[in-house]
Amino acid sequence: MKKIECIIKPFKLDDVKSVLTDLGIAGMTVSEVRGFGRQKGHTELYRGAEYQIDFIPKVKIELVVADEQVADIVSAVQKEACTGRIGDGKIFVTPVDQSVRIRTGETGPDSL
Amino acid sequence: MKKIECIIKPFKLDDVKSVLTDLGIAGMTVSEVRGFGRQKGHTELYRGAEYQIDFIPKVKIELVVADEQVADIVSAVQKEACTGRIGDGKIFVTPVDQSVRIRTGETGPDSL
Amino acid sequence: MKKIECIIKPFKLDDVKSVLTDLGIAGMTVSEVRGFGRQKGHTELYRGAEYQIDFIPKVKIELVVADEQVADIVSAVQKEACTGRIGDGKIFVTPVDQSVRIRTGETGPDSL
Amino acid sequence: MKRIVTLIAVGLLALPSLALAEDAPLSEVAYILNTFSFLISGVLVMWMAAGFGMLEAGLVRSKNVATICLKNISLFGIAGILYYLVGYNLMYSGVDGGYIGSFGLWGADDAAALAGDYAAGYAAGSDWFFQMVFCGAACSVVSGCVAERIKLWPFLIFCVVLTGIIYPIQGSWVWGGGWLSEMGFSDYAGSTLVHSVGGWAALTGAIILGARKGKYGKDGKITPFPGSNLTLATLGTFILWMGWFGFNGGSALALGSAGSAIEQSNVYINTNLAACGGMIAAMIMVQVLYKKVDVTMALNGALAGLVSITAGPAAPAPGVAILIGAVGGVLVVLAVPFFDKLKIDDVVGALSVHLVCGIWGTLAVPISNSETSFVTQLIGVAAIGVFVIVTSAIVWLAVKYTVGLRVSEEEEYQGCDLAEIGMEAYPYFQGRNIN
Amino acid sequence: MKRIVTLIAVGLLALPSLALAEDAPLSEVAYILNTFSFLISGVLVMWMAAGFGMLEAGLVRSKNVATICLKNISLFGIAGILYYLVGYNLMYSGVDGGYIGSFGLWGADDAAALAGDYAAGYAAGSDWFFQMVFCGAACSVVSGCVAERIKLWPFLIFCVVLTGIIYPIQGSWVWGGGWLSEMGFSDYAGSTLVHSVGGWAALTGAIILGARKGKYGKDGKITPFPGSNLTLATLGTFILWMGWFGFNGGSALALGSAGSAIEQSNVYINTNLAACGGMIAAMIMVQVLYKKVDVTMALNGALAGLVSITAGPAAPAPGVAILIGAVGGVLVVLAVPFFDKLKIDDVVGALSVHLVCGIWGTLAVPISNSETSFVTQLIGVAAIGVFVIVTSAIVWLAVKYTVGLRVSEEEEYQGCDLAEIGMEAYPYFQGRNIN
């Protein structure tokens, strides 16, 4: 199994979720993060003093999938989350040794 | 070393934390996430229009442990976090190459 | 490639970010987490009743880097985030199989 | 119903028995009491600007909160200045049964009273103050409806014209003693003159602006954007409810006789009961229709009751006031999805509350007030509606095709707060991008 | 102490020297001033409903905030309607030293005053308005105490009975000129009649409902659930403090003579100083006991001072008012953990503030008022306590065994907002499930 971590622009979440469910993905976990990268933050002015907002809101989607699904998912997410503008984000794939469904105790790909 | 990632129902956090400390786990890191899975969200009504809440609040516990502890912890968390109802969550185990305690610079299992 | 996960005290974020950019790191993803460890939380009093705050605010920095950069980064972050007081946090290194830049579809270290 | 010129008749001489009791020694007291009533009631109405601000801040998404706060306080500032520069005289000076007053700075002349002649009935300034705060209220109605997508300065330009020109001209037709007043049209405290006027201007604006992106899907799907802070919305409603005692009570325009004190008392009661009726009716309606009570509908219901009674709060018996309010509460529950069906995107329910119930309240006046007629009321509603729609459409369009009216799509997604004023209302709280 | 019937004596004729100065020409003015005092004071008391709402919204957990807002505004709506339908006449009409007034819709009769006879002293409507807002306040006390677990509609049913029946009946005993009034029991503005009454009803409800899940552990462990928004709690306290000037000041029931104006002035001062005393005393107490100041205790302390002075705000010298308030502030700091020890789960400290200090304030009246006796005060407190406990227990239990009173355990965990009304107060802010 692999874990696919996608860091995307927040407003793409709905689209990416749709494409993932279309691919038959039944579960995922999402969290709010802040990203720092090529896309620069913005300068704001507060009461006459300037300051820099470095970290930009992003959404992180984590999903654990069977090895054979990885390629499809990665390419689908990449296409869907892409706006072509800087800051679109990343997809990382990492190994997963084991997975357990808490409700049933099932393990392995069946538990996903 | 392995990282154990547990995605559980929020109200189980205290119980899971207790069982982990009972097992001698000295540290863990917790964050709020939102989950999408078999457990469906709920439909709400706002000013006469319906809408769907897809993502359900979950808590993610991450803990890095020595290889030999993994089996015990996984089964203990699985038991404790289980309500038998849909949406109880998942446990994922992933490999960790290295660990450092920032305060002392110690590495490996000693640093946990 | 490796993912370096640093759990640090929140007020060290700016310093760590600076040292990372000095090392030429172009991107990272940050999130708020709560930590449980040797550093104990605090007891608070609310309307005459005591209660314990167990989980302490921490910041998690995740960055994926090429293998050869890992050692430098880990030691730099360890030095920068260290106050010598309990609760300084941890650095974990985990393997990454693949990385994709969403905007361009590039993969591997080039995509970072 | 003239609002100012007939004051003395209404307030001091309406009751023959009083006229006798009020000889010279009493009239200075009456003068003071009338003035004080204007001032205190005016403060309560001024406070409604805060109520609108909090209500709207609570009902927009968190990314647009700072902007809506800024709009609400700055429009009140604009109303004050414009009403001084042109509004008051356009509304009250030399209308004489016609269609418009005269241009010119407002200025107080209290020389007669200072010389011991209290026939004016009240200090000129207290009257200006009381009329001015009403003008601000009309503007507040607009801001909530067109929120979350309109640019700041263009919105404020509209406010300048609304408070300086549109509001006073139609106001002159009734309260200034113009043609509608001559015809017998009656609007005690402004169901039509304030609330519907704000509503018509808002409606025109909402149509010209278009809906917020994502609100209405292709297949008729409506995506609600829940309000960010329901405690603020509740607080805003409480503030409005409180201020309404000044709004309606002060519109007795006098306190210098037992008759006017009794009138104010009745107005207070009816105002309160109509709010109660509107809220309870709206709560029951949503419970029946949707099986759950919606807080925002309860709040809108209370306001609906208040708007409904505003055209005639003195005459009805208490039970009738409850019913008038309750009809308003029912209307609002039906109107909110109705406007959604028309794809008119009204962020805070301003059209349902102020426009729909403003019309209902005005038409309901003849129920308790035999001196008015349904037809005249209808003419007034229609005439003012047409006037406001036409004039405000001209202004909205003029602004749209010169400086532009709407933020860009990207700015709208990001939120007006960061896009337009570069600050967030709640910078230390993590937002929830996920749902 | 009768509240209404003795008005003329108290307000206009109590001071013989005034009676002479106030001949015919003055009495219309007195009539107007009395009326205006009722109206303005009433608006301030109405505003307290918002204060209770904000205080309670600030002290519950965020998942129950929208519901508590809804309860606070809708109970005020219910109070208005019920007090019109039955409450007022039950409290004030034909009590004549007895135990209850008469049933029937309230209606104003101001014909005499309109005909130039001002003996009534004030417009009937202004009196109704002022009495009505008090009725709402008693209800607000209950909502905070039983929050976070009671169902919406069952709670509102209780409010209907409390405002329509329970409150007016016991009110008739004192302010309506009933048996306690004849006996010499004195409660100027309602330490007992309003605050304790709310407190007793809340106490009964809290016991019948039981504590919130997780609040009291097996081993005597108490888990506090910190309030979600302390700025709102502070705002609510400020609003209540402000409104209390109307609550106590307006209870002079007159402004039509120099004597009553002086009385109101003294009431304002003592009300303010008691609040100051209560707050400072509570702050010092918590600092000494717990080594830290607890904001919510400071706020409760101010309210404790206000409740304590309410039974007799006119008579005490300023220094005595500070002390009466300070004792209240101390009591509240002791009472909060005391109720926790009894496992009576009072979400906002309503029992400590309104019940405990309501009793204390009533018993403290004889300190400054030689016309009252400690024994009579005690009888009044006890009689009203027993009456309210019994009647409200009947209602709570009747509701419990018919429609049910409490949300399910799962709904309680989820929060009343999602479970009962399907919306969150702060939908865009990430909650903190962790601690």
Add this chain to the structure above:
Amino acid sequence: MKRIVTLIAVGLLALPSLALAEDAPLSEVAYILNTFSFLISGVLVMWMAAGFGMLEAGLVRSKNVATICLKNISLFGIAGILYYLVGYNLMYSGVDGGYIGSFGLWGADDAAALAGDYAAGYAAGSDWFFQMVFCGAACSVVSGCVAERIKLWPFLIFCVVLTGIIYPIQGSWVWGGGWLSEMGFSDYAGSTLVHSVGGWAALTGAIILGARKGKYGKDGKITPFPGSNLTLATLGTFILWMGWFGFNGGSALALGSAGSAIEQSNVYINTNLAACGGMIAAMIMVQVLYKKVDVTMALNGALAGLVSITAGPAAPAPGVAILIGAVGGVLVVLAVPFFDKLKIDDVVGALSVHLVCGIWGTLAVPISNSETSFVTQLIGVAAIGVFVIVTSAIVWLAVKYTVGLRVSEEEEYQGCDLAEIGMEAYPYFQGRNIN
């Protein structure tokens, strides 16, 4: 300008024509009306304490919000008690052209009025109440400026001295009929006596305390710490605006004659227009300077206008009032970065609003009031400035070197809420440590 002793002249006899009209039968009414004006205006000013609280709670970071709430409500409690214990008599009793009044508890003596002699003009208690709330306002100015780093109890000790000693002594020089009043210095409602006094005390405190850690970098870099809740800041500004009608209007010190009612009316208008002018001017300034409107600057601009008009709100023509306010609004936009350049860390802009505009407003009095002179105004501003700087520096330093003034660096990072009072204002909302 004496504030109390000259009341009768100003309020009742200033206009010869009125004196005739006001014979015996009117004077009890005048007495009542003057009293009532004090009470109602006083309630509005009391409400400003909540306004300051909300404004400051909105402008500090979320980790210091509970503490600032606590400070704002407790300082108002302290002001009430101290003004009773020493303040009032120090300010108003036996000043006689000198530098200080007398020590002693305040007590009301209304025996004459109760015996039918209304020469006192108003109930003693109503006057105390009105003066007391002003004293609290001066304190509120300080709390915002020194927020986020000062310890709770040491701050409250300072408030004790400020409200009990410093404020009353300088107040006696003008309103108590002391030397500055004899010289012809004029400050109608306290641009200098209240606002600048708070400002000078705050300035001294801010310098002695030092800036918040991280605010000023080595290379002149300024790091802004955005306010946590701009809706609260807006609400606070609306509350202050509302309360200011009592602050300035009530400072007419009378309502018992047509002349005073007219005066109050003019004061209301000018107060409102100056706020409008200040806000709009500040908005235009920031738009021009920084290309974006800053909400907090708009709010500060409105307050700047209000402070600016406070020294002389009765005399100016409306247009002049707009300009006086507008200059204040411009000043505030320039002053905020100016203080930052001096590394004086003023959390909420209190110095820019209350000190700078307090001075400006006082110096602007001669523009419309020919009885005052620029030189005398300047002497008054300087004398009071020096006095407050010196006395408050003594107190700040005494506290600093005894119990200590500032929280530790670690506590400051953690926030005063957890460090000092062990609770968070918003415990259920996740904070944003990242930016």
